[in-house]
Amino acid sequence: xxxxxxxxxxxxxxxxxxxxxALENASLVILLGALIALAATQIxxxxxxxxxxxxxxxxxxxLVLWVAMLGAVAASRDRHHITIDILSRVLPGRxxxxxxxxxxxxxxxxxxxxAWHSARFVAETYAYGDRIIGNLPAWAFQAILPVAxxxxxxxxxxxxxxxxxxxxxxxxxxx
Amino acid sequence: MILVGLALVLLAxxxxxxxxxxxxSALWGFHRSGIDLSVVAIEVFGxxxxxxxxxxxxxxxxxxxxxxxxxxxxxxxxxxxxxxWMPGGLAIxxxxxxxxxxxxxxxxxxxxxxxGALLYPALNQAGYPERFNLGLVTSAGSLGLLFAPSLPLxxxxxxxxxxxxxxxxxxxxxxxxxxxxxxxxxxWINRHNRVPLSRFSWxxxxxxxxxxxxxxxxxxxxxxxxxxxxxxxxxxxxxxxxYVLVVDVLVLREIPLRELPRIMREAMVLVGGIFIILGLxxxxxxxxxxxxVPQKLLAAIGDYxxxxxxxxxxxxxxxxILGCFLDIFSAxxxxxxxxxxxGLQYGIHPVHLGIxxxxxxxxxxxxxxxxxxxxxxxxxxxxxxxDVYLATLPFLLILLVSVxxxxxxxxxxLAxxxxx
Numbered sequence: 001x002x003x004x005x006x007x008x009x010x011x012x013x014x015x016x017x018x019x020x021x022a023l024e025n026a027s028l029v030i031l032l033g034a035l036i037a038l039a040a041t042q043i044x045x046x047x048x049x050x051x052x053x054x055x056x057x058x059x060x061x062x063l064v065l066w067v068a069m070l071g072a073v074a075a076s077r078d079r080h081h082i083t084i085d086i087l088s089r090v091l092p093g094r095x096x097x098x099x100x101x102x103x104x105x106x107x108x109x110x111x112x113x114x115a116w117h118s119a120r121f122v123a124e125t126y127a128y129g130d131r132i133i134g135n136l137p138a139w140a141f142q143a144i145l146p147v148a149x150x151x152x153x154x155x156x157x158x159x160x161x162x163x164x165x166x167x168x169x170x171x172x173x174x175x
Numbered sequence: 176m177i178l179v180g181l182a183l184v185l186l187a188x189x190x191x192x193x194x195x196x197x198x199x200s201a202l203w204g205f206h207r208s209g210i211d212l213s214v215v216a217i218e219v220f221g222x223x224x225x226x227x228x229x230x231x232x233x234x235x236x237x238x239x240x241x242x243x244x245x246x247x248x249x250x251x252x253x254x255x256x257x258x259x260w261m262p263g264g265l266a267i268x269x270x271x272x273x274x275x276x277x278x279x280x281x282x283x284x285x286x287x288x289x290x291g292a293l294l295y296p297a298l299n300q301a302g303y304p305e306r307f308n309l310g311l312v313t314s315a316g317s318l319g320l321l322f323a324p325s326l327p328l329x330x331x332x333x334x335x336x337x338x339x340x341x342x343x344x345x346x347x348x349x350x351x352x353x354x355x356x357x358x359x360x361x362x363w364i365n366r367h368n369r370v371p372l373s374r375f376s377w378x379x380x381x382x383x384x385x386x387x388x389x390x391x392x393x394x395x396x397x398x399x400x401x402x403x404x405x406x407x408x409x410x411x412x413x414x415x416x417x418y419v420l421v422v423d424v425l426v427l428r429e430i431p432l433r434e435l436p437r438i439m440r441e442a443m444v445l446v447g448g449i450f451i452i453l454g455l456x457x458x459x460x461x462x463x464x465x466x467x468v469p470q471k472l473l474a475a476i477g478d479y480x481x482x483x484x485x486x487x488x489x490x491x492x493x494x495x496i497l498g499c500f501l502d503i504f505s506a507x508x509x510x511x512x513x514x515x516x517x518g519l520q521y522g523i524h525p526v527h528l529g530i531x532x533x534x535x536x537x538x539x540x541x542x543x544x545x546x547x548x549x550x551x552x553x554x555x556x557x558x559x560x561x562d563v564y565l566a567t568l569p570f571l572l573i574l575l576v577s578v579x580x581x582x583x584x585x586x587x588x589l590a591x592x593x594x595x
Contacts, residue, residue, distance in 0.1 A: 024440075025436050025440055026436075028436075028439055028440055028443050029435070029436045029439050029440075032232065032236065032439050032442075032443060035229075035232065035233070036233065036236075036413065036416050036417055036420065039229065039233065039409070039410070039412075039413030039416075039417075040413050040414070040417045042410075042413075043406070043410050043413060043414065047405075057226065060229055061223045061224065061225070061226060061228075061229065062223050064222065064223065064228055064229050064231075064232060065220070065222045065223040065450075067232055067443055067446065067447075068222060068232070068443075068446055068447050068450035068451065068454075069447065069450075069451070070443065070447065071443035071444050071445070071446045071447020071448070071450070072194070072447035072448060072450065072451040073447070074440060074443065074444045074447060075444045075447050075448045075451075078444070080444050080448060081192035081193070081194060081195075081448055081451075082192065082193050082194075082448050082449070082452060082502055082504065082505055083187075083190045083191065083192055083193060084187050084188055084190070084193065084500055084501065084545060085188070085189070085190035085545070086188055086500070086544050086545055087185075087188040087189050087190070088189050088190045099189045099190070100189075100190065102186075102189070103186060103189050103190050103191040106186055106191055106195060106199075107191055107192055107195040110195040110198050110199045110202070111195065111198075113198075113202060113212075114198055114202075114215065114216070114219075114455075117202075117212040117213045117215055117216050118213070118215075118216035118219070120212075120213045120216075121213040121216035121217060121220075122216075124213065141223075142216075142220060145216050145219060145220065146216075
């Protein structure tokens with residue numbers, strides 16, 4: 001089965017993988033839970049007490065971004081991102097592996113670029129000292145972007161390494 | 176420039192995630208215009224500046240919960256009690272139940288898994304031809320797309336900056352047209368085999384309704400809440416999510432607490448997959464608007480397209496081809512910003528354009544080679560994909576006729592808005 005164990009570093013990477021998945025799940029559950037609870041509280045406040053929490057709407061929108069970015073990280077883990085993928089279906093075995101490795105490396109590179117430029121965006125906000133949700137530093141909320149894109153890049157690096165290893169292991173020759 | 180474009184298309188066809196392809200094209204576009212690339216991150220952060228998007232994770236989560244609970248079974252029973260007396264009863268029941276369910280689950284293939292698994296064996300048992308059943312379950316899987324509060328409707332509202340509640344109203348008649356036409360076909364194809372599911376009985380209706388007592392308020396809360404002005408769309412989503420969570424986990428206890436993290440994760444994987452494409456296409460779109468791509472497109476087609484009718488026809492052909500390759504969410508975020516300004520030039524109402532867009536892309540679920548429903552059916556019911564292609568073909572053709580109707584009869588979409 002492709003994707004189990006990576007080039008001799010099995011133990012460490014697998015443990016990282018397990019911890020990562022647990023962290024990911026925990027944060028998704030907490031954030032989505034907070035999203036539902038806060039949105040519901042807002043409705044009660046508005047309809048019963050005729051007032052809303054001023055900062056809550058802003059926080060809700062930030063939570064949506066966080067949940068979405070973490071969801072995207074989770075999607076990377078299982079290759080659940082939306083793709084078109086019609087050519088690779090028809091490619092023969094080894095060629096397909098090579099194509100998948102190429103595609104994973106490309107995705108890793110783009111995600112890494114996005115992480116880098118998001119990090120610059122966050123650094124800029126930090127330098128300007130922008131504040132949101134009352135008086136909290138905006139950069140802390142924006143930091144999800146470089147973190148998530150970075151994690152996605154890491155996932156696709158691991159996936160591509162597994163592909164390359166499969167490619168090296170599978171005997172060259174007719175399939 | 177052309178080489179980079181071709182390389183990106185090739186990578187996409189080889190299976191590169193669309194967010195990476197769109198991200199790459201946005202980065203490349205801004206790089207060529209000499210704009211600082213951190214603008215891409217600013218655009219993605221735009222997700223946090225669009226209040227209505229809150230509705231999407233909440234409705235998605237509610238839909239996933241519903242599909243894991245006993246709700247599909249109860250829904251089939253209620254629909255059966257209400258519609259089962261008709262000739263071709265079970266087929267019509269299947270279509271109606273799927274449409275209703277898809278409206279809530281957002282046409283992500285969940286319907287086929289949750290409802291198709293109940294309906295397909297039941298249809299076979301009731302003596303309907305197997306190939307018909309296969310096609311029915313496949314095409315019913317995305318039937319409720321035009322009914323509120325479906326995800327694609329909300330997403331179109333976000334992108335086209337059209338009030339979502341107007342879209343909800345606009346989808347009603349076009350959605351019904353699709354439903355009625357497929358029902359008519361089902362009755363006609365089974366005209367020699369008029370199996371009513373059951374005789375109509377008030378007792379059964381009452382029993383089915385009683386069983387579904389917890390789910391019954393949902394449509395009223397969502398639609399009633401929105402149209403009475405009591406809830407905003409995202410508030411209705413919050414109420415739905417909380418309500419379904421409490422009912423399924425605490426009251427009916429159909430979903431054990433330990434299953435909750437998995438369901439949350441699955442729902443948010445779908446949301447994340449859509450939103451990351453949305454975020455990056457906000458960036459690529461703002462580049463394309465800067466580069467005046469819509470104006471150039473308009474100029475390019477201006478010589479061939481004389482008026483609104485020929486524009487709509489061209490649009491239809493384009494969307495049908497597009498639907499063969501792109502899923503509805505990616506198509507929405509990528510294509511709507513480009514065609515919307517052109518449509519406005521030709522005097523197409525943005526709400527009508529949205530309904531046409533979604534109705535046509537709905538066919539994309541059923542068209543080879545990448546129609547999502549085809550794969551889900553093939554996988555779920557262990558049938559070769561080619562069988563599923565062929566079984567779905569008649570349904571696809573009927574839906575195509577309904578799409579033509581929806582496209583060239585704008586009043587169908589606009590009547591409830593009181594516009595024009």
